[in-house]
Amino acid sequence: xxxxxxxxxxxxxxxxxxxxxxxxxxLNHDAMYWYRQDPGQGLRLIYYSQIVNDFQKGDIAExxxxxxxxxxxxxxxxxxxxxxxxxxxxxxxxxxxxxxxxIQYFGAGTRLSVL
Amino acid sequence: AQTxxxxxxxxxxxxxxxxxxxxTYDTSESNxxxxxxxxxxxxxxxxxxxxxxxKQQNATENRFSVNFQKAAxxxxxxxxxxxxxxxAMYFCAFMITYxxxDMRFGAGTRLTVKx
Numbered sequence: 043x044x045x046x047x048x049x050x051x052x053x054x055x056x057x058x059x060x061x062x063x064x065x066x067x068x069l070n071h072d073a074m075y076w077y078r079q080d081p082g083q084g085l086r087l088i089y090y091s092q093i094v095n096d097f098q099k100g101d102i103a104e105x106x107x108x109x110x111x112x113x114x115x116x117x118x119x120x121x122x123x124x125x126x127x128x129x130x131x132x133x134x135x136x137x138x139x140x141x142x143x144x145i146q147y148f149g150a151g152t153r154l155s156v157l
Numbered sequence: 158a159q160t161x162x163x164x165x166x167x168x169x170x171x172x173x174x175x176x177x178x179x180x181t182y183d184t185s186e187s188n189x190x191x192x193x194x195x196x197x198x199x200x201x202x203x204x205x206x207x208x209x210x211x212k213q214q215n216a217t218e219n220r221f222s223v224n225f226q227k228a229a230x231x232x233x234x235x236x237x238x239x240x241x242x243x244x245a246m247y248f249c250a251f252m253i254t255y256x257x258x259d260m261r262f263g264a265g266t267r268l269t270v271k272x
Contacts, residue, residue: 145192
């Protein structure tokens, strides 16, 4: 089945440590996104990529980095510069659904906590 | 800047009854899309329904329908014949037509369907 796979499901970060969240899609979508979800807030865009080897900052990019070396993969690194990393992270890709509808599809998310 | 407001943090409904979730948005744009996403306890975001602003007819998907009032900038979701599986967080989202990388989300409404 086509879809978006995020791993790990749960991740723990120690102080001063960088951690990387994986996002893989087999939908053949060009555009991919990373969102952060905090309690009581909607999703906020961290980074997005419209094509391989290109990515753009979203509203809350500080303390995060991404790469897009392959169409299928869009990993997110939470660096030690991100002082409040505890959140739920969602990866998405955008593509066309039958009927000509351009929509975003989401992975199941990664819960990041600080030890 | 575009903003999305969901004024009901939590709602509940009896199984088989009808419930309406509210959403308002603020924009100076005339061409845009509106969405309702569902996030069940599994945390997987699922698209429920999509509305194009240029269409006067309200979108429907089985038991889900919207009441789109463009002048009032209102986009409510009606769930008919509520089922236990409808228990979830529901997010309203907005996207300008010419910038499909910038999707704005509301803070969400937690819906509980009671047996």
